[in-house]
Amino acid sequence: MITDARVLQDEFLPPEVEHRDQEINELSRALQPIEYGESAETAFLFGPSGVGKSCIARFTLSKLREEVSTVRYEYINCWQNHSSFSVLRELLRGLGDSIEIHRQSTPKDLLLERLREYEGEHYLVILDEVDQLENMSILYELYTSQNISMILIANREEDLFIQLDERLQSRLHSSRRIMFKRYHLPELTSILSDRVRWGLEEGVIKQDQLELIADAAAGDARKAIGILRSSAWMAQESGSGTISTEIIRDSIPDTEVELRQKNRDRLTSDQQTLLSIIEEEGGVSPGTLYDLYCERVDEPKSDRMVRNYLSKMRHYNLVEAKGEKRSRVYYPS
DNA sequence: GGTCCACAGGAAAGATAGGGTC
DNA sequence: GACCCTATCTTTCCTGTGGACC
Numbered sequence: 001m002i003t004d005a006r007v008l009q010d011e012f013l014p015p016e017v018e019h020r021d022q023e024i025n026e027l028s029r030a031l032q033p034i035e036y037g038e039s040a041e042t043a044f045l046f047g048p049s050g051v052g053k054s055c056i057a058r059f060t061l062s063k064l065r066e067e068v069s070t071v072r073y074e075y076i077n078c079w080q081n082h083s084s085f086s087v088l089r090e091l092l093r094g095l096g097d098s099i100e101i102h103r104q105s106t107p108k109d110l111l112l113e114r115l116r117e118y119e120g121e122h123y124l125v126i127l128d129e130v131d132q133l134e135n136m137s138i139l140y141e142l143y144t145s146q147n148i149s150m151i152l153i154a155n156r157e158e159d160l161f162i163q164l165d166e167r168l169q170s171r172l173h174s175s176r177r178i179m180f181k182r183y184h185l186p187e188l189t190s191i192l193s194d195r196v197r198w199g200l201e202e203g204v205i206k207q208d209q210l211e212l213i214a215d216a217a218a219g220d221a222r223k224a225i226g227i228l229r230s231s232a233w234m235a236q237e238s239g240s241g242t243i244s245t246e247i248i249r250d251s252i253p254d255t256e257v258e259l260r261q262k263n264r265d266r267l268t269s270d271q272q273t274l275l276s277i278i279e280e281e282g283g284v285s286p287g288t289l290y291d292l293y294c295e296r297v298d299e300p301k302s303d304r305m306v307r308n309y310l311s312k313m314r315h316y317n318l319v320e321a322k323g324e325k326r327s328r329v330y331y332p333s
Numbered sequence: 334g335g336t337c338c339a340c341a342g343g344a345a346a347g348a349t350a351g352g353g354t355c
Numbered sequence: 356g357a358c359c360c361t362a363t364c365t366t367t368c369c370t371g372t373g374g375a376c377c
Contacts, residue, residue: 085362107361134363286340302366307341325373326339 001236001243007199008229010222014194017059019187020052023178027060030176031149034122035067040149042172046157047180050220053153056180057126061151064124073124078131079266084108084138091115091125116145128153131160132315140168182219189214191221192228200232205243212245216252226255263316270301271309278319279332286310286328 006012017024023045030041045053054075061073074094081087088111095118125142131154133139142148154160157177161169183191192210205228213231217224230251235243264272270293277292278284284292286307294300301309310330313319320331 083363301364303340304342304367305365308365311342325341327374328340 001201001204001241002199002232003201004199007195008225008232010225013055013058013062014198016194017052017056018190018194019183020056020180023052023056023180024060024063026176026178027056027151028063031060031064031124034064034071034124034149037122039122039147040124042143042149042175043151044157044160044172044175044177045151045153045180046155046160046177048155048182048220050217050222050224051180051182052221053180054126054128057128057151057153061124061126068122070121071124072121073126075126075128078127078129078133082132082134084133084135085111087127087133087138088112088115091123095120095123112141115141115148118145118147120147123148124151125149126151126153130154131156131163133163136164136168139164140171143168143171183214183221184219185211185214188217188219188221188224192224195225195228204232204235204241209243209245209248212248213252223255223259226259227251230255230258260318263318266316267313267318268309270297270306271313273297274306274309275313275318275332278330283322283329283331286330289330 002008027043027045030043032040034040045057047053058075065071065073072095074091076087076090078087081090085108088108092111092114125148127133127139127150130139130152139150139152142150152160164172189207189210192213193207196205196210210228213224213227216227227248231243231248234247234251238247240247264275267275273296274289274293277289277296281288281292290303290306293306310319310321314321317333320333322329322331
């Protein structure tokens with residue numbers, strides 16, 4: 001049934017992208033100066049998860065490389081690399097810099113100096129989840145570096161810009177902002193049709209079943225492809241020649257659990273304990289949450305640290321906070 | 334209106350971990 | 356092996372805010 005499993009993976013880069021022509025054109029225009037040996041405009045891609053921001057960035061970059069094969073690039077996820085040091089380290093690795101990079105023994109300034117000294121081919125940096133950076137000053141350093149251009153990806157413009165100092169805000173004020181909206185049902189259905197065409201045998205799923213998946217995904221392409229992937233595997237394992245509606249209906253909650261589990265796996269042990277308490281309690285005040293957390297772990301972190309954890313978990317929609325100050329209650333998302 | 338208390342979040346200092354140097 | 360250096364993690368201290376109570 002599955003002829004090419006890669007097509008059903010999140011990181012698959014399709015040969016053609018539909019329903020994002022305007023966004024691709026805008027990003028292409030921002031990157032166009034690279035074709036003439038100049039720096040590109042800094043481009044911001046904003047929008048909720050699953051609307052194709054990372055995909056469009058990578059797709060547009062691949063098209064650019066067809067024109068300018070020498071352009072170098074690096075994709076960095078700032079959730080995994082949230083310090084300036086680790087971003088610089090990844091950037092230099094991307095350049096294949098011969099400098100010995102050790103986690104604890106290479107001064108950040110030295111890494112920055114090496115990057116500034118870079119005089120090779122144009123270097124395009126994609127910083128995904130850029131709002132997760134602990135220190136935004138690295139953006140200023142990259143902005144002012146020769147031969148380096150940036151594509152910055154985040155969910156909400158206001159959440160990102162509130163973290164920038166005046167110097168960065170004024171520099172980035174005129175940058176190109178590209179807003180991504182959720183896919184409409186026909187668009188999502190069409191995206192799924194392409195994936196079916198590229199990765200599944202003909203006739204295994206009907207059009208109305210794709211619409212059912214698209215409807216359940218509510219504009220989120222990542223979720224829609226996840227449901228399709230889960231359904232295809234379930235059908236294949238059951239030995240069925242086609243994907244039944246029943247299998248799709250079963251896959252919808254499974255996919256939600258899978259996506260949630262992916263986010264959960266990124267949490268530390270203390271963060272997972274906090275999440276478990278919130279899920280068990282259904283809704284819990286900060287004080288009670290901290291008391292329960294202290295009872296459950298051998299070496300509890302400080303309440304301030306727990307607030308940091310909760311802030312991060314809220315950002316990733318694992319928990320929800322309702323009310324302010326003393327009326328604050330945490331709920332599972 | 335004044336006071337207390339719970340809470341959020343910024344800033345700075347301390348603790349820790351891991352690789353380098355001698 | 357002891358010490359140094361540095362990034363990262365964590366704690367402490369602090370300020371501001373707003374609800375509850377008198």
